[in-house]
Amino acid sequence: MNELGRRAQLSTFFRSFLIQGSWNNRTMIGGGFAFAILPVLRKLNKGNPNRLTEALQRHSEHFNAHPYLSNLALGATCRMEVENRTPEEIRRFKAAVRSPLGSMGDALVWVGWRPTTVLASLILALAGAPPGITVFFFLIVYNLGHLALRAWGFRAGLEQGSQVGDSLRDAALSKKADRLSAAGVFLLGGVVGLALGRSWAGESWPIILLAVAGGIWGLWLGSLVGNRVWRWTFWGISAAIAIIFLVGWVG
Amino acid sequence: MDLLSLTLLGGLLALDGTSLGQFMVSRPLVAGVLTGWLVGDPVLGLLIGGILEVYFISIFPVGGAEFPEGGPPTMVAVATGSMLAGPAGVALGTLLGFLLSRLGAFSTRILRRLNGRLVPDPSRKEVTPSRIIWAHMGGVALDFLRGCLLSLAGLIAGGWITRIAEDVWPLGMPGTYVLLAVGACIPAGAFVDALGGWRRRGSLFGAGLSGFLLASFVL
Numbered sequence: 001m002n003e004l005g006r007r008a009q010l011s012t013f014f015r016s017f018l019i020q021g022s023w024n025n026r027t028m029i030g031g032g033f034a035f036a037i038l039p040v041l042r043k044l045n046k047g048n049p050n051r052l053t054e055a056l057q058r059h060s061e062h063f064n065a066h067p068y069l070s071n072l073a074l075g076a077t078c079r080m081e082v083e084n085r086t087p088e089e090i091r092r093f094k095a096a097v098r099s100p101l102g103s104m105g106d107a108l109v110w111v112g113w114r115p116t117t118v119l120a121s122l123i124l125a126l127a128g129a130p131p132g133i134t135v136f137f138f139l140i141v142y143n144l145g146h147l148a149l150r151a152w153g154f155r156a157g158l159e160q161g162s163q164v165g166d167s168l169r170d171a172a173l174s175k176k177a178d179r180l181s182a183a184g185v186f187l188l189g190g191v192v193g194l195a196l197g198r199s200w201a202g203e204s205w206p207i208i209l210l211a212v213a214g215g216i217w218g219l220w221l222g223s224l225v226g227n228r229v230w231r232w233t234f235w236g237i238s239a240a241i242a243i244i245f246l247v248g249w250v251g
Numbered sequence: 252m253d254l255l256s257l258t259l260l261g262g263l264l265a266l267d268g269t270s271l272g273q274f275m276v277s278r279p280l281v282a283g284v285l286t287g288w289l290v291g292d293p294v295l296g297l298l299i300g301g302i303l304e305v306y307f308i309s310i311f312p313v314g315g316a317e318f319p320e321g322g323p324p325t326m327v328a329v330a331t332g333s334m335l336a337g338p339a340g341v342a343l344g345t346l347l348g349f350l351l352s353r354l355g356a357f358s359t360r361i362l363r364r365l366n367g368r369l370v371p372d373p374s375r376k377e378v379t380p381s382r383i384i385w386a387h388m389g390g391v392a393l394d395f396l397r398g399c400l401l402s403l404a405g406l407i408a409g410g411w412i413t414r415i416a417e418d419v420w421p422l423g424m425p426g427t428y429v430l431l432a433v434g435a436c437i438p439a440g441a442f443v444d445a446l447g448g449w450r451r452r453g454s455l456f457g458a459g460l461s462g463f464l465l466a467s468f469v470l
Contacts, residue, residue: 022390024366031370189459197467214433222440248419
C-alpha cells in the first residue's frame with residue numbers, strides 16, 4: 001500500500017490498540033474506528049477538509065467487532081478508501097464483516113487463547129514456579145498470539161481489501177478455536193489434578209474428601225447452570241465468607 | 252505502599268481491561284502479582300490472583316455483555332489481604348475482590364452511557380477530526396478516572412474492614428482453601444460446558460486431571 005505511506009499505516013495500526021477507548025451503547029466501537037483510521041483519511045484527503053469530514057462521518061457510525069480482529073476490517077477499509085470505493089460499498093463491507101469478526105474473535109481469543117494461556121500459567125504456578133516467572137510466561141505467550149493476530153489482521157486487510165474474506169477462510173480460525181478449546185479443557189483438568197496432588201501431601205483425609213466431594217458437586221452445578229453461573233457464585237461465596245466472618249466476630 | 256501508587260495502578264489496570272490494548276495486565280493473575288510486588292508479598296498476590304483467576308475463567312466479554320471487572324478489584328483484594336495475616340487475609344481479600352468486581356461492572360455501565368454522550372452522533376452532528384480525538388481520548392481518560400475511583404474506594408473500605416475483621420476469621424488455612432476451591436469448581440464446570448460439555452470434552456478433562464495428578468506424585 002504505497003499510496004498510504006508507512007507513517008499513516010503505522011499510526012493507524014498503533015491507534016487500533018485504543019479502538020475500544022470510547023465504547024458506548026450507541027455506536028459501540030464506531031468512534032474508536034474513526035479515531036484509528038483518521039491518519040489514513042487525513043493522508044488521502046489532504047487539502048480537502050470537506051471530504052475528510054464526510055469520510056469521518058461515515059466511519060464514526062455504529063461498528064462492533066472483536067478488538068483484535070477489528071484490525072482486519074480496519075486494514076481492508078483503508079484499502080477501500082485508497083481504491084476510492086463509494087461510501088455505500090464501504091458501509092456494506094463493514095456491516096457484512098462485523099458479526100463474523102466478532103464471533104470468530106470471541107471464540108478464538110476469549111474462549112480459546114486466553115483461558116488456555118491462563119491455565120498453562122496456573123499449572124506453572126502450582127508446579128512451584130515463582131510469581132514473577134508465572135506472570136512473565138503468561139504475558140509473553142498470550143501477547144505473542146495477541147500481537148501476531150492484530151498484525152496479521154491489519155496486513156491481510158490492507159493487502160486484500162474487500163476480498164479479505166479469503167484470508168479469513170484460509171486461516172481456518174474456527175478450527176484453531178476448537179483446538180484451543182480442547183487444550184483449555186485439558187489444562188483445566190491439569191489445574192484440578194495438580195491442586196489435588198499438592199493438597200494430598202499436606203492435608204488430612206477428611207479435608208481432602210470434603211474438597212473432592214465439593215469439587216465434583218461444583219463442577220456438576222457449573223455445567224448444569226452454564227455460563228451465567230458466575231453471578232450466583234460471586235454472590236454465594238461472598239455471602240459464605242461474610243457469614244463465616246460474622247460467626248467468628250460474634251463467637 | 253502508599254495509597255496514591257495503588258490507586259494509580261488501579262487506574263492503569265482499568266484501562267487495560269477495555270480501553271487500552273487489552274494486553275491482559277488486568278487479568279487477576281497478573282494484577283495480583285503486580286500488587287503483591289508493590290505491597291511486598293508477591294506470593295500472596297499470586298495466591299489471591301490465582302484463586303480469582305479461576306472464578307473469572309468462564310467469563311467471556313462477548314459483544315456488549317456486562318461482565319465483572321478483574322483488574323482493580325484484584326489489586327484491592329491483594330492490598331487488603333496483605334494487611335491481615337494468614338487465611339483471614341485471603342478470605343477477606345477474595346470477598347472484597349468479588350464485591351468490587353460487581354461494582355466495576357456497574358461503573359463500566361455508567362461509563363458507557365457517558366461515552367455515548369461524548370462521542371458525536373454522526374446522524375446529527377458534524378464529525379470533525381478534533382471532535383473525534385477529544386471524544387475518544389476523553390473516554391479513555393474517564394475510564395482511567397473510573398479505575399482510580401473504584402480502587403480508592405475499595406482500598407479505603409478494605410482498610411476499614413481489616414480493623415474490624417482482625418482475628419475473627421474462625422477457619423484455618425485448609426478450611427479456607429476448601430471453601431474457595433469448591434466455589435472455584437462451579438465456574439470451572441461452566442467453562443467445560445461452554446467449551447463443548449462433559450460428553451464431548453470430559454475425556455480430555457479426565458486425561459488432564461489424571462496426568463497432572465500422577466505427575467504431582469511422581470515428581
